[in-house]
Every structure is written in structure tokens, then in C-alpha cells.
Amino acid sequence: MPDSDPDPRPSAATLPAAGFLLLALLLLGGWWYARTQQAGALEEALQPWADTSLPEPGAQVDTALASLGAQVFRQKCTACHALTAEDQVGPNLTGVTRRRTAAWLQSMILAPDSMTRDDPDAQALKAHYGVQMMVPGGIDTLQTRAVLEFLRRVDAGAPD
Numbered sequence: 219m220p221d222s223d224p225d226p227r228p229s230a231a232t233l234p235a236a237g238f239l240l241l242a243l244l245l246l247g248g249w250w251y252a253r254t255q256q257a258g259a260l261e262e263a264l265q266p267w268a269d270t271s272l273p274e275p276g277a278q279v280d281t282a283l284a285s286l287g288a289q290v291f292r293q294k295c296t297a298c299h300a301l302t303a304e305d306q307v308g309p310n311l312t313g314v315t316r317r318r319t320a321a322w323l324q325s326m327i328l329a330p331d332s333m334t335r336d337d338p339d340a341q342a343l344k345a346h347y348g349v350q351m352m353v354p355g356g357i358d359t360l361q362t363r364a365v366l367e368f369l370r371r372v373d374a375g376a377p378d
């Protein structure tokens with residue numbers, strides 16, 4: 219056999235590298251699975267509100283729905299919004315349910331790009347913040363309803 223034949227045995231460096239890759243894949247898989255489970259559990263918990271329409275102005279806050287909305291807020295909104303006095307990438311959302319109607323908020327959260335196109339208030343926000351609002355991974359009507367209830371609870375002065 220000529221010396222130049224490649225050695226079929228794995229070199230000393232290959233094994234740890236393969237082990238590391240396997241470990242990384244396992245961790246990634248675990249993380250992804252946990253995320254899917256978490257999202258599934260939230261969707262299931264929201265089902266009792268599946269037919270809920272928008273709240274009338276001044277209607278009592280549904281605290282159970284608001285708690286689920288707090289989870290949605292943490293997952294999908296805190297990258298850009300805070301509930302403190304300071305603006306982040308987007309505006310501070312404290313008091314927003316007093317400034318805007320529920321229908322306006324629902325449209326803004328569900329379809330911010332069409333709002334920027336068609337609504338003068340949304341256009342003014344875009345001009346001020348210089349960034350187009352978008353929710354990474356998207357958000358559905360039920361999650362939007364829940365996050366709206368959470369914002370209503372914040373504005374009613376209840377703890378998060």
C-alpha cells in the first residue's frame with residue numbers, strides 16, 4: 219500500500235469535534251422542542267377566549283386573559299417596547315389603551331405595515347421613530363387580544 223493512502227481511522231481531532239457537534243445539535247433540538255411546547259401550551263390556554271370580541275371602553279379587565287397576554291408581551295414585544303417611561307426601539311406603551319381605541323390597537327399589532335400605509339397616526343409614529351414596527355414570527359388574533367388585555371391591565375394600574 220502506498221504511503222499516500224488516506225488513513226481511514228478518524229484522527230485524534232475528529233472525535234472530539236464530532237462529539238461537540240452532536241452535543242450542539244442535541245442542545246439546539248432541546249431548545250427548539252421546549253419552545254414549541256411553550257407556544258403550544260399558550261395557544262391551548264388561550265382557547266377559552268377564541269370568540270372574544272374587542273372590549274368596550276371602560277370594560278372590566280379580564281385578569282386571566284391579561285396574564286396570558288403578559289406572556290405574549292414578553293415573547294413578542296419586549297425586544298422593542300418597555301412599560302417604563304423610556305422609549306426603546308418603539309414607544310413606551312404605558313397609557314396606550316387610553317390614547318387609542320381597542321380597534322386601532324388591534325390593527326396596529328396585527329398589521330402594522332398596512333397601518334403605516336393607511337393611517338395618519340401610524341404614519342406619524344413611523345416618522346418619529348424611524349423604524350417600521352413588525353412582530354418577528356408574527357402574531358395571531360387571539361394573541362393580539364390577550365396582549366391588548368395585558369396593556370389594559372397595565373393601564374388600570376394593576377401589577378404585571
Ligand code: HEC
Nearest residue numbers: 294295297298307308309327343344347349350351352353
Ligand atoms: C422590532 C421592533 C418592534 C416589535 C417587536 C414590536 N413593536 Fe410595536 N412599535 C415599534 C415601533 C418602531 C413603533 C413606532 C413606529 C411604527 O409605528 O412603525 C411601534 C408602535 C407600536 C404601537 C403604537 C404606540 C402608540 O403610541 O400609539 C403599539 C400599540 C405597539 N407598537 C404594540 C406592540 C405590541 C403589542 C408588540 C408585541 C406583540 C409590538 N408592538 C412589537 C416596534 C416594535
